[in-house]
Amino acid sequence: MKTVKLLDREFRVSIPSEDIDNVIAEMAEKMNKDLAGTNPLFICILNGSFMFASDLMKQITVENAQITFMRLSSYDGMGTTGKVKKLMGFTEDLKDRTVVLLEDIVDTGITITNTLEQIKDYEAKEVLIATMLFKPDALIRDVKLNYVGMEIPNDFIVGRGLDYDGMGRNLPDVYTVIEK
Ligand SMILES: O=P(O)(O)OC[C@H]1O[C@H](OP(=O)(O)OP(=O)(O)O)[C@H](O)[C@@H]1O
Ligand code: HPA
Secondary structure, X not given: OOXXXXXXXXXEEEEOXXXXXXXXXXXXXXXXXXXXXXXXXXXXXXXXXXXXXXXXXXXXXXXXXXXXXXXEEEEEOOEEEEEEEEEEOOOOOOOOOEEEEEEEEEOOOHHHHHXXXXXXXXXXXXXXXXXXXXXXXXXXXXXXXXXXXXXXXXXXXXXXXXXXXXXXXXXXXXXXXXXX
């Protein structure tokens, strides 16, 4: 079993990199069809989404697609603080645009619903949500996800952009914590 130690915790591979590559390719294919002619603005929610956004955007062929970034943070160690801090905003005008929020993971749903709230006043034409991973059993907010790469169990994971106290974002595979 492939494992990795990060700080005080051990993790085991739970989703190989190729499986994630495949679901991202499927998401891109679907978006290329759905979003044709919309001049979409993708918003990558940093930090965790940097790798997903990069892998996805290389496969987006929609004409006039754009990407921008915002940085939010709510996790401390392995748990949500329940409070979403905005650390960096964006300057683009969203008015009358098709906006696609890019998330590495929707877990409790607190971050994504908070983001929707934050951009409500920008009067986008529509706001779609694309997430690489989704934990349905952890969700405590009512939110519609338009593109979901993979549904996963409610366990703490790292890799592919996701971190444990800043560690493990660079791992291409996804790892699940081994409970002590
Ligand atoms: O659905 P939720 O329970 O809100 O969890 C999802 C959010 O948690 C992570 O961000 P985090 O706050 O850890 O910041 P990071 O992206 O910088 O790691 C992840 O990137 C999502 O944005
Ligand atoms: O399982 C997770 N791992 C790392 N970061 C996260 N942010 C939400 N859920 C997770």
